[in-house]
Amino acid sequence: MQYLILVLSFLFSLGAYAQQSSFKSWQKEAKKDIRMxxxxxxxxxxxxxxxxxxxxxxxxxxxxxxxxxxAHEMIHIGFDYLYKGDLKTAMYRFNQAYLLNPKNSGIYWGYGSVYMALGAYDEARNEYTHGLKLDPESAPILTDYATTYLGEYYDNVRSNYKSAQRSLKMAKEKLLASYAIDSEYIHTTYKLSIAYLNSQDCANAKKYLKATRALGGQPITKEYLSDFNLQCGDCSDVKTGSFQIESRQNGVTKIVRSQGYQIEENEALGYKLKLKVDWLDECTYTLTPVANLANPAQKDIPKMVLTCQILEVNEGHYIQVSSSDDNDRPLTSQIEIVQ
Known part of the structure; x- marks a missing residue:
């Protein structure tokens, strides 16, 4: 399974060593600047x-x-700086919020999030705990509390499996507690899907991924869907059948896929190709042109190999990302299921 730190949020964009190094530098600088x-x-x-x-x-x-x-305004500004990666200014603003109203739980959510970005999980949990004392029903704070354990899981999964599994168990417990408070907080459902996928529990990973999609699906990344499909994907319903792609630029492209070949036809563009289909795994396949059916006498057919990865299968359509061996720039398409 790929390293899914980026799946969680920008907070895990640094590697563990870099985070620890940054936190040490932060502590050193904070000795001279109490605003940090x-x-x-x-x-x-x-x-x-x-x-x-x-x-x-x-x-x-x-x-x-x-x-x-x-205080509310300063917290909002603080998170804006946090998402831009300016942790110092974010902490300044959270502290200004503290001057105005120290009873606002969002201040401690902000403090914890700064420490989270630095990889200081214990310190982050201390701040989240303070916030939860002020607002025990805060699903966002509890979910981010759980995320500290996901961070520890990813940091340790390659070097200390038992420790990583303990962290993963704690993450699930906290996320389920947050879900019990607010089942419609999308970051909780998404992280539950991630946690269960790492536990090889496909049933629950699917359950919470479906819930995340129902809530809008904004946090879901292609990287996560790729990992999900590798472990839990089921693309059997779209391995054969009739499909089509519609676009303003190219019109309608009709696709008929059998076990070993795919026929693509676009009347507006005047082409009809036969392509060989090779499945690499449950949801990834390659397409290699083998014949120009619109002009069988023409032997000059494209020599590229197209790699297609199905990211998700929904009722009536599926989403795939494709790239060719002569142009690795990915193209994401929604393909309608005709039958």
Missing amino acids: LPEYGNTEKTKSEIAADTRFVNSILENGKSNSEG
């Missing part, structure tokens, strides 16, 4: 720092916002 620590490190501030805090709070109130509204 949650709640400013609970250290005694200087008179100038206290004065700066007072000016900031007053500026929010003078703009007609309440402490609660100002």
Whole structure:
């Protein structure tokens, strides 16, 4: 199974070593800048720092916002910086939210997310725990708490299998608790699918992937669908049959696929090709042109080999990504099932 850190979120875009190295650098720099620590490190501030805090709070109130509204705005801005990868400014904004309303659980969600991005899972869990004390019914915080265990799973799965499995078990427990709070929080259903796929539990991986699609499917990546299909995919219903692709540019391309060959015809473009089909696995196949049926006398047929991977099969259509050996730029298509 591929390394699915990117599946979870940008928070896992760094490798484990890079994250640990970044966290050490963060800790070193934070000794000189208390704004990089949650709640400013609970250290005694200087008179100038206290004065700066007072000016900031007053500026929010003078703009007609309440402490609660100002804190909410700072949290929102903090997450914007977090998603851009600017962790330091994100922490600054979460701390400003703390100045305005320390009882807002979103502040600790933000603190935890910064530590999560640094690979500091224990520190992240401490902050998430604080947030859950303020809001025990927060599915987003509980789901991100669970994600710390998914992070540990991926960090250890190649080097310490038993430890990785313990982390995976904890991730599922926390995700199921979050799902019990809010079954329509899409990041919970998606991560449950990921967790169960890593547990080789295809039934539940499919269940929660289906739930994620029903909620809109936004977090689902092609990489995850590829791994899902390799392990749990069932493309038997579309290995043979009649299909078609419609586009404004090319019109309708009709496809008839048998066990070993595929006929493609597009009347608007004036071509009809016979292609050899070779299945590489349950949901991946290659197409090699073997004959020009529109002009049998023409021997100059394309020599490319097209590799197609079916990402998902739905009622009435399937999604596939394809690339050729002479152009590896992937093309994603929705193919209608005719019969």
